[in-house]
Amino acid sequence: MRRVRALYPALADGYAYLDGAAGTQVPQVVVDAIAGAYRRGIGNAGGAFPASGRSAAIVAECRGAVADLVGGDPDGVILGPNMTTLTYRLASALAAGWSAGDEVVVSRLDHDANVRPWLQVAARSGATVRWAEVDLATGELPVGQYDALLSPRTRLVAVTAASNVLGTRPDVAAIAARAHAVGALTYVDGVHAAAHGPVDAGALGADFFATSAYKWSGPHVGAVVADPGLLATLRPDKLASSPDQVPERFEQGTSPFADLAGVVAAVEHLASMDAAAGTRRERLLASMDAAEAHELALFEVLLDGLEAMAHVTTYGKAARRTATAYFTVAGLTPLEVAERLAARKVNVWNGHNYAWELTGALGIRDAGSAVRAGLVHYNDRSDVDRLLEGVAELER
Ligand SMILES: Cc1ncc(COP(=O)(O)O)c(C=O)c1O
Numbered sequence: 176m177r178r179v180r181a182l183y184p185a186l187a188d189g190y191a192y193l194d195g196a197a198g199t200q201v202p203q204v205v206v207d208a209i210a211g212a213y214r215r216g217i218g219n220a221g222g223a224f225p226a227s228g229r230s231a232a233i234v235a236e237c238r239g240a241v242a243d244l245v246g247g248d249p250d251g252v253i254l255g256p257n258m259t260t261l262t263y264r265l266a267s268a269l270a271a272g273w274s275a276g277d278e279v280v281v282s283r284l285d286h287d288a289n290v291r292p293w294l295q296v297a298a299r300s301g302a303t304v305r306w307a308e309v310d311l312a313t314g315e316l317p318v319g320q321y322d323a324l325l326s327p328r329t330r331l332v333a334v335t336a337a338s339n340v341l342g343t344r345p346d347v348a349a350i351a352a353r354a355h356a357v358g359a360l361t362y363v364d365g366v367h368a369a370a371h372g373p374v375d376a377g378a379l380g381a382d383f384f385a386t387s388a389y390k391w392s393g394p395h396v397g398a399v400v401a402d403p404g405l406l407a408t409l410r411p412d413k414l415a416s417s418p419d420q421v422p423e424r425f426e427q428g429t430s431p432f433a434d435l436a437g438v439v440a441a442v443e444h445l446a447s448m449d450a451a452a453g454t455r456r457e458r459l460l461a462s463m464d465a466a467e468a469h470e471l472a473l474f475e476v477l478l479d480g481l482e483a484m485a486h487v488t489t490y491g492k493a494a495r496r497t498a499t500a501y502f503t504v505a506g507l508t509p510l511e512v513a514e515r516l517a518a519r520k521v522n523v524w525n526g527h528n529y530a531w532e533l534t535g536a537l538g539i540r541d542a543g544s545a546v547r548a549g550l551v552h553y554n555d556r557s558d559v560d561r562l563l564e565g566v567a568e569l570e571r
Contacts, residue, residue: 176469179448180553183392191558194522195551196339196367196499198389201441205393208440212433219429230432237396237435238422240442243456244391245365245384246375247400253425254435257397258366258385259288264425265362265383265399266292268411273330275301280324280332280354282307284316284343287531289333289364289385302330311537314338314491316345321353329359336368336379340530340547341491342499344368351380360405366390370551371497372467373460376400393441394434399425448552466552473550473559474498480563486570490537490545498550506571509543516546519565521558523548 180186182202192200218227220234238252255261273279279297281290283306297304305324309316316334325332332354337344351361363381365374370391376384382405388396406421413424442459451461477500481487486505504512509525516523527534527544534540548562 176448176466176552177555180555182444183553186553189520191521191554191561193548193550193554193558193562194524195370195554196390196547196549197524197528198395199370199392199551200553201392201394201437202444204444205437205440209394209433209437212436217432220432230430233432233436233439234430236439240439240455241386241388241398241400243454244374244442244445244459245369245386245400246377246456247384248403250403251401251406251422253399253401253406253422254430255397255399255426256431257389257395258364258387258399259292259397261397261399261425262288262362262364262385263292264411264427265409266296268409268425269331269360269362270296270300270302271410273297273300273302276328277302278305278326278329279303280305280307280321280329280334280359282316282334282345283309283532283536284314284338284341284345285333285335285364285530285532286339286366287529288366289335289362290532293331293333293362303328305329307334309343309533309536314341314343314493314496316343318346318349318353321350325353325357325359327357329354329357331360331362333362333364335364336374336381336384337365337371337497338491338499338530338533339367340499340501340528340533340545341493342367342496342501342549343491343493344495344497346495347379347381351382355380367497367499371463371470373463388438388441391441392444394431394437396431396434396438469552470498470550470554473554473556474500476556477548477550477559477562480559481566484567484570487566490539500548501545502548502566503539503545504566504569507569509546512546512566512569515569516562516565519561521561521565523562 185200216226238249242249360382446458449462449465513525
């Protein structure tokens with residue numbers, strides 16, 4: 176991955192970028208693709224002239240690229256500003272078919288973007304909300320509890336494919352199988368997961384799989400991937416004059432065409448990180464597999480280092496997790512830790528990171544939650560060493 180790291184111009188600024196879970200840097204090819212789209216000339220889509228045709232082509236390429244990344248159908252790729260906006264849109268569309276007595280299952284592990292929209296639409300439709308709880312000692316989301324949470328009235332199960340703070344990767348396939356057995360749909364938050372390994376939305380049992388390109392080396396664009404046939408059953412609020420076909424029906428206003436060109440470049444980049452041959456989908460699976468192995472090997476060093484320090488408390492020890500550490504330092508607030516590390520040119524996040532319910536359940540939210548240091552494929556041993564040296568110095 177040393178070769179890959181050099182492809183990111185921003186990484187040359189001397190900082191250790193351990194903030195990837197909040198958003199990654201982008202490789203030069205993404206910068207070039209966005210600039211290139213503007214340079215060549217893009218028009219609004221749907222016109223009779225070539226620049227308009229280029230925008231339409233970019234949109235189609237983008238749907239194909241995201242579908243390849245997550246293992247979906249390009250005709251079921253909804254593009255939008257970010258995961259949160261798209262989730263609110265889909266929650267409204269789905270809840271239009273709910274009534275009093277219907278049930279929705281959310282999890283305490285999830286980022287609030289896969290919790291609050293469901294709570295709010297459930298309240299409006301009279302649906303009951305049921306909570307899947309986290310084992311706070313381990314950070315696991317036990318699958319067994321879903322047997323008691325699900326019923327024939329369950330309409331939707333919202334669950335994350337990976338926690339953005341603890342890194343926990345719940346057994347989504349097992350949860351989805353239980354949800355499908357009672358006729359419920361699944362809405363899987365893949366924002367954190369998709370950046371850290373290969374994704375097969377079908378194998379996960381995700382009826383909806385949400386992702387955000389800015390977490391995996393792309394620009395600020397979100398996507399939700401679903402079966403086009405399922406999308407055709409939903410009627411989101413839309414303008415009378417905008418296209419009614421799927422997936423355009425779910426997309427509001429004019430698309431950021433140049434950014435979508437950047438998303439395509441980001442997917443191509445991810446597909447090329449490993450030397451594997453084959454289709455883009457096959458290369459993506461191999462590359463993301465290699466990325467995960469690289470991250471987890473470094474993470475072992477990072478986590479062992481943090482856990483060996485008496486003044487550090489780490490949170491979460493799930494069996495399957497991403498390379499994401501969440502910790503506190505005795506005698507310092509998370510903000511103070513982040514500030515001290517920033518002074519040493521180490522970028523980490525402090526706070527709840529929108530894992531609102533989880534940090535509340537852990538009892539740390541009011542005290543500033545914790546510090547998150549996450550690895551992505553472009554991080555290397557020097558980033559880890561600098562973090563560990565910086566945290567070691569914080570001992571009182
Ligand atoms: C796990 C997870 N879900 C959802 C989101 C929200 O994504 P977006 O910023 O695209 O709305 C984030 C962003 O940090 C996240 O980490």
